[in-house]
Amino acid sequence: MNFLEERIKKDGNVLSDHVLKVDSFLNHQIDPALMSQIGKEFARRFANEGITKIVTIESSGIAPAVMTGLTMNVPVVFARKRKSVTLSDGLLTASVYSFTKKETNEIAIAKKYLAETDRVLIIDDFLANGQAALGLIDLVVMSGAEVAGIGIVIEKSFQEGAKILAERGIRVESLARIASLANGEVSFINEKLEELV
């Protein structure tokens, strides 16, 4: 297990077969030392991609994204979840269905913070069915910038998101990959592989 998987085993709570709660270090209280380690790991994995900007979505993507931006020395832009669906000047918008909140949000980024010359690394806290990632990809593509890859803190590999993004040919790097949350237990892809060896 890597540093993040160990932390998930120690402090994560399995709420159901599909939902993991990590409020004590990522989604409510934030552990800055862990976020720093996460930022360094994303920066290491994407070091050769010529990243010029990081894009994430409020609120739980911001902490890992900022730590990655700090290490890579590039700015971080976070998409806002807007209450209103009215278009405003200078905004790029996309619709995202939220897995945890069971509602559709309009997300938006100001055009001026993405340039056609940007190579963008998208960062988010969780990858479930891929809706948040797809919405962020849409915003980047609309701006004319390029998506260089996606960094995910916790991927639930048993849901559709990882497959959908792989089918689109996008490089996804997930620091923890959960194979299953069945029976109140977290099991990781790596553990399953180790069992097979």
Ligand code: 5GP
């Ligand atoms: P997706 O759009 O991939 O279906 O879901 C990703 C978003 O839903 C993430 O930004 C995250 O906020 C939230 N999410 C999905 N699954 C979980 C989960 O198991 N636990 C928590 N805390 N958030 C989740």
